[in-house]
Amino acid sequence: MTVRVRFAPSPTGYLHIGSARTALFNYLYARSTGGKFLLRIEDTDIARSTEESTRSILDGLAWLELDHDEDIVFQSDSADKHRETARKLLADRKAYRDFTPKVEATGDVKAGIAERARAAQGVKNMRDNPYRDLSTGESDARAAAGEPFAIRLKVPMEGRTAFDDAVYGIQERDYDDTEDLVLLRSDGHPLYNLAVVCDDIEMQITHVIRGQDHLTNTHKQILIYEALGVVPPIFAHLPLIMAPNKGKLSKRKHGEVVSMTTYRDAGFLAAAFRNFLALLGWSAGEEQEIYTLSELIEKFSLDGIHRSNAVFNFHENDPRHWTDDKAQWMNAEYIRTMPVEQLLPFVRPELKAAKLWRDEYEDGTRTPSSANVAEDGVSLEVGSAEWYEKTVDLIRARFFTLKDFSSRGRSYFSEDYDFDAAAVEKNLTKFPDLKTWLPELANRFENEFSEERVSSPNVREGFTSKPFTEENIETVVKAFTEEKGTKLGVIMNGARTLLTGVAVGPSMLSVFETLGLKRTVMRLRSQVAWKT
RNA sequence: GUCCGGUUCGUCUAGGGGUUAGGACACCGCCCUUUCACGGCGGCAACACGGGUUCAAAUCCCGUACCGGAUACCA
Numbered sequence A: 001m002t003v004r005v006r007f008a009p010s011p012t013g014y015l016h017i018g019s020a021r022t023a024l025f026n027y028l029y030a031r032s033t034g035g036k037f038l039l040r041i042e043d044t045d046i047a048r049s050t051e052e053s054t055r056s057i058l059d060g061l062a063w064l065e066l067d068h069d070e071d072i073v074f075q076s077d078s079a080d081k082h083r084e085t086a087r088k089l090l091a092d093r094k095a096y097r098d099f100t101p102k103v104e105a106t107g108d109v110k111a112g113i114a115e116r117a118r119a120a121q122g123v124k125n126m127r128d129n130p131y132r133d134l135s136t137g138e139s140d141a142r143a144a145a146g147e148p149f150a151i152r153l154k155v156p157m158e159g160r161t162a163f164d165d166a167v168y169g170i171q172e173r174d175y176d177d178t179e180d181l182v183l184l185r186s187d188g189h190p191l192y193n194l195a196v197v198c199d200d201i202e203m204q205i206t207h208v209i210r211g212q213d214h215l216t217n218t219h220k221q222i223l224i225y226e227a228l229g230v231v232p233p234i235f236a237h238l239p240l241i242m243a244p245n246k247g248k249l250s251k252r253k254h255g256e257v258v259s260m261t262t263y264r265d266a267g268f269l270a271a272a273f274r275n276f277l278a279l280l281g282w283s284a285g286e287e288q289e290i291y292t293l294s295e296l297i298e299k300f301s302l303d304g305i306h307r308s309n310a311v312f313n314f315h316e317n318d319p320r321h322w323t324d325d326k327a328q329w330m331n332a333e334y335i336r337t338m339p340v341e342q343l344l345p346f347v348r349p350e351l352k353a354a355k356l357w358r359d360e361y362e363d364g365t366r367t368p369s370s371a372n373v374a375e376d377g378v379s380l381e382v383g384s385a386e387w388y389e390k391t392v393d394l395i396r397a398r399f400f401t402l403k404d405f406s407s408r409g410r411s412y413f414s415e416d417y418d419f420d421a422a423a424v425e426k427n428l429t430k431f432p433d434l435k436t437w438l439p440e441l442a443n444r445f446e447n448e449f450s451e452e453r454v455s456s457p458n459v460r461e462g463f464t465s466k467p468f469t470e471e472n473i474e475t476v477v478k479a480f481t482e483e484k485g486t487k488l489g490v491i492m493n494g495a496r497t498l499l500t501g502v503a504v505g506p507s508m509l510s511v512f513e514t515l516g517l518k519r520t521v522m523r524l525r526s527q528v529a530w531k532t
Numbered sequence B: 001g002u003c004c005g006g007u008u009c010g011u012c013u014a015g016g017g018g019u020u021a022g023g024a025c026a027c028c029g030c031c032c033u034u035u036c037a038c039g040g041c042g043g044c045a046a047c048a049c050g051g052g053u054u055c056a057a058a059u060c061c062c063g064u065a066c067c068g069g070a071u072a073c074c075a
Helices: A017-033 A051-063 A075-091 A109-120 A136-144 A192-202 A212-228 A251-258 A260-265 A270-278 A293-299 A325-337 A340-353 A385-398 A421-429 A434-448 A470-484 A488-500 A508-525
Strands: A004-007 A036-041 A095-098 A150-153 A160-165 A169-174 A182-184 A207-211 A234-238
Touching: A004 A017, A004 A207, A017 A036, A017 A051, A017 A207, A017 A234, A017 A270, A017 A293, A036 A051, A051 A260, A075 A095, A075 A150, A075 A182, A075 A192, A075 A212, A095 A136, A150 A212, A160 A212, A160 A234, A169 A212, A182 A192, A192 A212, A207 A212, A212 A234, A251 A260, A260 A270, A270 A293, A270 A325, A325 A385, A340 A385, A385 A508, A421 A488, A434 A470, A434 A488, A434 A508, A470 A488, A470 A508, A488 A508
Parallel strands: A004 A036, A207 A234
Antiparallel strands: A095 A150, A150 A182, A160 A169
16 A cells, blocks of 8 residues: 655744644655655635745745655635535434534633633533534534534444554544544535545555644544544644643744745755754654755654654754754854865855855856966856855865855955954954054955956066965965064954955865955955944 | 653664764864865763662653644634
């Protein structure tokens, strides 16, 4: 039997981190078993469902690359079938018409339900509905007379529902604890449990993998399967993802941190986030943390799923820990260790969005004529595809998100970058001599190197033509430092701040080389930083 | 209230009768270094509690506590 699983979100908001994980687990299970991963939009709550939300959920799934099989099923399209099923159950006397007038919920719905349940405690049997055993004749007559009614499932008086959950094990529940659930509202609207069972049957779902909050629904749904004479699928309930206080994780309370789009927009790599999500409530029982998608598919199994809820750990008022540390670490880990050519396609849109992109960065668009790249490849023309790749590779080591390429890495791609006040203070203002030394160093570079066509009145006649490479730069900077009787760090750090605007980054020699002679010289002469 | 589920470092987790209870993140320290949020080394830090079973319990059983979920003519 081919495995068929489904992810069935209700479109009442964006793709929540918990739903995303449910989708991921379904996806992994389907792919690991050679089964099908189906998508069903449970849009039967007309008042709350929106198309925008459906789109947002699909966007989220697309971003995570959880591609589904077959056409998307919209639950609302099958309402007639659901009604028909309810009527069939009625005809089979597995369900009955309840003529009790509908009571509208007011105020806090959840609290009201709990209150009502408490009040009913011990007072009455959950199934002692006066209409439960109404004769067919009278029921038909009242219905024919136009009296409104809901259709309720007739839960047997004796016995219990039981199923073997793939995660939680044997689950049993006395019929006594289950109310005769409404299948069809008095306005003819089919309700969730009926709709889900009908659709799961229709879609030939073999495994229902969903949140643990559905555990009691499962008992109700099994009752419907039994009434219908259909063998229920296998159920696997997932532990829930909680807020740091172990409470419910919600948009109301926690905002954007729970939305998948937040991570996409914050410069997360889908692969990294997927990896993080996979480890929230599941483990392969080993010490590995970084898994490629194919490894996840290969290793995923229902027995690796935990029974206890997991905390999504973030700190609302701490910008550095605004989301789970491990998610951030994992993203950084992906950025700095994945093959650079795989990273490039993600950096490009980021630079484009920040208007830092140049077409020359694209592979294959280089113009050979403009290249004065040394034969050994050490000094690359700034702006070439090779330069771009090398630069991305250099600066990614200390980056956490794709956003960093356009923010903290801005100075590599544009002349228009900001100076960090603390860095200026620490590395420039503190050493006033640098104000003259650095432009002097620029002249020195210009005289010593010839990587680029620099036209300047300061170029000496008969200069030695050396490539602007780390090794050569080091010699020059060291000599310069000695002449000035200062420490290498003073020059290097001053140059770093002037050239990149910040106090941190890769080796300064590689920064010089990466920026190239022309830009290095220009920036060393710049006095802008001193004015801030 | 009732039903159901859960409980190993701050967080994610490994381990499921005998372990110095392992790893990762975070945090702290040292090293590397011209700087650094890279890297290297190290440190802090956990079996909820009480009973039982057993030669031996984090691990099995029972209870308690706490946390969570559910309880709807919502999904």
